[in-house]
Amino acid sequence: MTEMRMRDALREALREELKRDSRVFLMGEDIGAYGGSYAVTKGLLEEFGPERVRDTPIAESGIIGAGIGAALGGLRPMVELMTINFSLLALDQIVNTAAKLHYMTNGQMNVPMVVRMASGGGSQLAATHSHSLEGLYAHFPGLKVVCPSNPADAKGLLKRAFRDDNTVVFIEHTANYGFRGEVPDDPDYLVEFGKANILREGSDVTIVGYSGSVHQALRAAAMLEEQDEVSAEVVDLRTLRPLDMDTVIKSVKKTNRAVIVEDAWKFGGFGGELSAQIMERAFDWLDAPVARVCSKDVPMPYNRDLEFAALPSEEDIVEAVLAMF
């Protein structure tokens, strides 16, 4: 085990995969000379050269399309889209091409491509640069969607993504990049997709989250224990597709209460899907309606106080939990 930040764990995964498999290559905007906009790819250009660590023009749709073609041609591309905000320019290629080819060709083609992007608000980047669209990608059959919350998972899930025969949308919350944790040194360390992680055991309420919101859930759980003697269980989904609903349901059947936390908007969001599935599978075990703690229904404002008010907080989670008793 080595302690490192999440950005370093991601870099380790990329480095190991580049070494392990000669078909793997990376491309994206400013991943080379600039050192990566969040320093994830820093040093990889120097180590692996411009053939395998490619700086691209600003052309999101073009590079995703090229990644799809490279995958069809037998390579294992990782395309970095800088942030999820700019991934919207490539949404067509991801949704209409990458996610569909395997099905439409009746299994003749598949697109083994990893698409990495940073996500999330909280940095005062305002409305165009603060999106949390994990749930949007989870909406499309044919894609896998991964959202790590800590360094060990980030490494194990990213290495696992390179071994997948499908397009994996790998979404990293910017607030998590600096988050430290112990990471296994084993180069074969993988984290399976579709396995949620119980980060904290509890008996009174289940708080379900992913990516950045997991840390808020943990802080809220600590507050609940100290101030209110409420014992909260925290479930980190880790992947939204495939989704490990069994772990969530099992937890809810134990605690009889569920609160879903996400940075995204509530309306039409992924939390609604979770809530519906809990209702479908554990209705008789619920002592209160499922609650959702999400962003306010506004584009993200720049001003610090307004942004803070727009984003979910640990206080909001505590409040939602207490309202269930």
Next chain:
Amino acid sequence: MTLETAVTGAPGEPELPAEQLERFLYEMAFIRRFEEKAGEMYTRGKIRGFLHLYTGQEACAVGAIHALEERDKVIAHYRDHGHAIAKGVDPKRVMAELYGRADGTSGGRGGSMHIYDTSKGMMGGYAIVTAHLPVAVGLGLASSMKGEGFVTLCIFGDGSVGEGEFHEALNLSVLWKVPVIFFCENNLYGMGVSFAESLSTEIPKLAAAYNMPAVSIDGMDVLEVHRETKKAVEHCRSGKGPYFIEAMTYRYRGHSMSDPELYRLKDEIEEYRRRDAIESLRLYMQERGLVDEQRWRQIEERVERDVEECVAFAEASPQPGIETLFEHVTKESGDD
């Protein structure tokens, strides 16, 4: 440091009236100081988020925007403070926006990358690279379909040319013959990838391929920028369709405040500073007896005072109330 002036006007008589030259000199110096101050306030935590400074490129905004009339519109990318100021937006309100305060151009909602003031024809501030080029085409369409005759000056960086929307916008603009000037500030870099490594051809050739007039000019020479943009404005105003200008320039600071600048050497910055736009114009005016040491000092003092006033204004401006969070998500019907 020896200065090679970028301003290449003919010897003798100044090309523009003295007052206008002094206005250019003051405004470029003001924008430079404004930006330096913003950078300082960023390091002090007063300004947050992404801040992209315009120092080095002042001749582009000042030269080009002053070739417009008041009714004309400017639409720009996120490196937009200079453009807003040159278009007549109150710089105090721009600074207040950077501070995220209630008196900012968007009441603190937009921040540095999103400066809008429609009352001055400043249409923004777009932080998604190239997103505003098709929008400029639409503004051009509105101008010609309503017979209003305003020209839209669309400003963007060299990084835009790799995006599909760049090509879509250029093609549409020629098909529809809209009065739009595409003004590319080529500062040689996107974030850290040099423009030479991201384009397989030259920028004006792209525009020429879509059948519009295209020129490449010295973006450090405010007089050349002004002269060439005036030609473009005349072209657009007379109904001949769009026009393309590539202005060669250079940004002195990193891409944003968080740029480690691993991709370029300090020497390169020094090299470009030798052709500094402000110093060049000052030299040009000095040679023609239009500004001496004393006058320049007065201008600098005025700049300093005016920038301080912006900071004081922003500092004194209140925070927008939390109760305003849900305002303007959609427009209330019946307003129009």
